Amino acid sequence: MKDTVRGWRHIPQRYNLIGSKCLECGKVFFPKRIICPECRRKGQLEDIKLRGEGKIYTYSIINTPTDEFKTIAPYVVAIVELDDGAKITTQIVDCNPEDVKIGDEVEMVFRKIREEGDDGVISYGFKFRIKK
Amino acid sequence: MAGIVGYGVYIPLYRIKVEEIARVWGDDPEIISKGLVVQEKSVPAPDEDTATISVEAARYSVKRAMIDPQKIGAVYVGSESHPYAVKPTATIVAEAVGASPNLTAADFEFACKAGTAGMQACMGLVDSGIVEYGLAVGADTAQGAPGDALEYTASAGGAAYIIGHDNTLADFEDTYSFTTDTPDFYRREGKPYPRHGGRFTGEPAYFKHVIAAAKGIFEKLGSEPSDYDHVVFHQPNGKFYLKAAKKLGFSDEQSRTGLLAPFIGNTYSGATPIGLAAILDIAKAGDRILAVSYGSGAGSDAFSIIVNEEIERKRDTVPKVSELIEKKKYVDYALYAKFKGKLRMA
Numbered sequence: 102m103k104d105t106v107r108g109w110r111h112i113p114q115r116y117n118l119i120g121s122k123c124l125e126c127g128k129v130f131f132p133k134r135i136i137c138p139e140c141r142r143k144g145q146l147e148d149i150k151l152r153g154e155g156k157i158y159t160y161s162i163i164n165t166p167t168d169e170f171k172t173i174a175p176y177v178v179a180i181v182e183l184d185d186g187a188k189i190t191t192q193i194v195d196c197n198p199e200d201v202k203i204g205d206e207v208e209m210v211f212r213k214i215r216e217e218g219d220d221g222v223i224s225y226g227f228k229f230r231i232k233k
Numbered sequence: 234m235a236g237i238v239g240y241g242v243y244i245p246l247y248r249i250k251v252e253e254i255a256r257v258w259g260d261d262p263e264i265i266s267k268g269l270v271v272q273e274k275s276v277p278a279p280d281e282d283t284a285t286i287s288v289e290a291a292r293y294s295v296k297r298a299m300i301d302p303q304k305i306g307a308v309y310v311g312s313e314s315h316p317y318a319v320k321p322t323a324t325i326v327a328e329a330v331g332a333s334p335n336l337t338a339a340d341f342e343f344a345c346k347a348g349t350a351g352m353q354a355c356m357g358l359v360d361s362g363i364v365e366y367g368l369a370v371g372a373d374t375a376q377g378a379p380g381d382a383l384e385y386t387a388s389a390g391g392a393a394y395i396i397g398h399d400n401t402l403a404d405f406e407d408t409y410s411f412t413t414d415t416p417d418f419y420r421r422e423g424k425p426y427p428r429h430g431g432r433f434t435g436e437p438a439y440f441k442h443v444i445a446a447a448k449g450i451f452e453k454l455g456s457e458p459s460d461y462d463h464v465v466f467h468q469p470n471g472k473f474y475l476k477a478a479k480k481l482g483f484s485d486e487q488s489r490t491g492l493l494a495p496f497i498g499n500t501y502s503g504a505t506p507i508g509l510a511a512i513l514d515i516a517k518a519g520d521r522i523l524a525v526s527y528g529s530g531a532g533s534d535a536f537s538i539i540v541n542e543e544i545e546r547k548r549d550t551v552p553k554v555s556e557l558i559e560k561k562k563y564v565d566y567a568l569y570a571k572f573k574g575k576l577r578m579a
Contacts, residue, residue, distance in 0.1 A: 211288040212280040
């Protein structure tokens with residue numbers, strides 16, 4: 102149940118890329134933060150819905166996954182620099198891993214992240230695909 | 234009467250050719266392909282299911298509708314492959330499009346016509362003034378047992394419709410349904426694959442209901458096939474679709490645009506809604522459309538729709554059906570079996 106509750110708390114960020122923006126310095130954070138690390142106590146954070154478009158900053162190809170991700174291997178995990186500012190770690194889907202390049206433009210899609218066995222809760226959220 | 238304010242479609246990237254499935258089971262690909270009028274079908278990626286397909290289609294529909302998603306008062310998702318037996322897909326969709334929490338939501342199930350049943354429910358809520366906008370989705374990741382005839386067509390995809398009164402791009406003239414208790418195709422609780430009555434799914438099931446629903450709405454409106462610019466039917470395969478069109482007296486030109494089964498297979502609850510979307514993608518203001526779904530069990534919902542000039546402003550805002558069909562990547566049977574979870578893992 103602990104995992105279910107944690108997953109449920111993450112729904113806003115995983116479904117709709119809700120991050121934080123500091124009204125003082127303008128910096129954008131994902132996931133959400135409570136305190137701006139730049140402005141400290143002067144900072145004022147508010148929720149921001151990130152647009153879900155950006156570029157691949159760097160990536161890695163996973164050839165040896167854990168058992169639960171065997172059906173999607175080999176797969177690409179990338180750090181994406183969003184147009185809104187923040188960097189996020191995400192899977193890149195619907196691609197040949199060998200075709201992925203740093204700098205590729207990507208957009209957010211909604212996918213299944215993991216399942217707790219065949220009778221547990223299913224977690225959904227963002228992944229990214231290369232724009233064409 | 235209510236109308237369509239926005240619509241969106243999602244078709245997974247992957248395809249498998251009929252000849253590749255026939256190769257595995259030793260069937261003659263030409264006989265199968267010609268017999269069913271299906272060349273290939275869409276295949277969901279391993280991380281796609283009815284919820285993800287519904288969300289993608291729904292997000293496109295909200296974008297095309299150009300509305301504040303918080304004004305959506307009802308979300309209905311029609312499918313026979315909801316990821317959970319208990320726990321709605323509709324709540325996932327509502328949350329993911331930013332419509333939560335002030336709305337009613339539920340999952341519908343009526344074989345392949347649950348999506349159009351959701352559209353009718355939204356029309357009712359909108360016309361009665363209970364909600365401003367309703368979101369109805371028809372989506373499936375259809376199941377077909379390995380080696381069964383259904384495996385050649387059971388595919389994946391979905392379409393979403395925002396139903397409302399203001400800024401519609403097409404307006405419903407009327408809807409008419411024809412429903413009987415006909416066990417032509419079913420899946421019992423807990424079973425992974427459906428069973429069907431073979432030829433019994435034809436005349437007493439598909440054709441009887443589709444034709445009765447079409448004739449019913451003609452009678453209600455005083456219209457006839459020649460009054461329509463486009464027609465779309467449910468399409469378990471291309472053959473049934475073409476035969477239904479011919480039986481009712483529609484020309485190839487009227488029925489061509491909505492027929493997508495040859496390229497993506499049978500998307501079940503998505504089939505009629507996606508076919509209708511393909512027509513809206515090319516329709517002109519003033520065009521009259523007849524859409525007739527079919528769900529085994531059995532029933533058909535018919536809709537008579539007139540397109541208005543708002544279509545031009547909204548059409549190009551999100552991907553069109555033809556673009557989603559053209560964007561594809563073929564898989565062989567082994568990858569298809571892995572993607573669909575047909576392999577027993579250690």
